[in-house]
Amino acid sequence: MTEAAPTTRKAFCADCGGVRNCDVRAHHQNYGDEGDGYIQWWVNWYVLECRGCEYTFVQKCSTNSEDLRQFYNEAGEPDSELIETLSYWPAPSKRPKPEWLGDFGVHIGDADKLEQAIEEVYGALDAGLPILAAIGMRTCFDVAAVLLGVDDDLPFAKKLDELVLLQKIGGVDKDRLALLVDAGSASVxxxxxxxxxxxxxxxxxxxxxxxxxxxxPSRRSRLDADAKKLEGKVPSRKSKKVKGNTRGP
Incomplete structure (x- = not known):
């Protein structure tokens, strides 16, 4: 049986990062039964607009007559409600992207290649594709190493050694990155x-x-440049004049 769609609905807003009141902009329901009508199921699709930030997204709500949550209502009587299985499009981020993404490569040639590789890693994380995410992280290291001046033809172990020699990473960083590379290779x-x-x-x-x-380094360089511009604009401290002794000997 199709019920009238609500005009508002609570849902997780990926833009706000929390459960928000949303306006229902569109609704579609599929329903049916299985086992000669013994089990009924419903799938509701909602196009929602967040009342907080006006972000628009799709929520899929799946239920069936067998998935029930038993509880006692306010009158103390046994009651039940359907358990909803929710999914969203676009999918909420499983790991927030760094706030600096998109800003780190202003002064670096071909930095867009690294940015794109990182974006695809987070896309794989959001889509629940762990093998592709691990492979993508190894690719990110590879692209970054070349941007830092390492020969692209070197094997991964040699690239790590070169980064240490170029003083781009330290010994502890090398060990961690070796683990990252090994993990990506294991997935490949x-x-x-x-x-x-x-x-x-x-x-x-x-x-x-x-x-x-x-x-x-990019932020330090930018801060140094801003500090240089500020020099000369800050008023210097004026020295106090010492009054002479007007009295005679």
Whole structure:
């Protein structure tokens, strides 16, 4: 049985980053039954607009007559409600992108290649594709190493050594990045599927490397330039004049 769609609905807004009241801009329902009508199911599609930020997105709500949550209502009587399975498009980010993404490569040639590679890693994370995400992180390291002046034809181990020699990374960074590379290689050659916590660790290694190698130097350079412009605009401290002794000896 099709019910009239509500005019408002609570939903997770990926732009705000929380559950918000949303206006229902469009609604479509599929429904049916299985087992000679023993089990009924419903799939509701909502086009929603967040009342907080006006972000528009799609929510899919799936229910069936067998998935019930049992509870006692306010009158103390046994009651039940259908359990909803929710999904969204675009999918909410499983890991927030760094705030510096898009800003780190202003003074670096071909930085858009690294930015695109990182964007695709986060796309794979959001889509629940851990193998592709791990492979993509290894690719990000490869692209970044070349941007930092390392020969593209060198194997990964040699690239790490060169980055240390060029003083782009330290010994601890090298060990962490070696783990990142090994993880990506395991996904490429052996189909290794990292777990969510393992993916978070790999992403943190990548983010730290890119920030220290590209973002921090760029921000220091920009801050030095701004500080230089400020020189001469700050009024200097005036020295106090010492009054002479007007009295005679």
């Amino acid at each position: 050659h052996r189909g290794w599927k990292p777990k969510p916590k393992e993916l978070d660790t790999l992403a943190e290694i990548l983010e730290h490397f890119v920030f220290e190698a590209f973002v921090a």
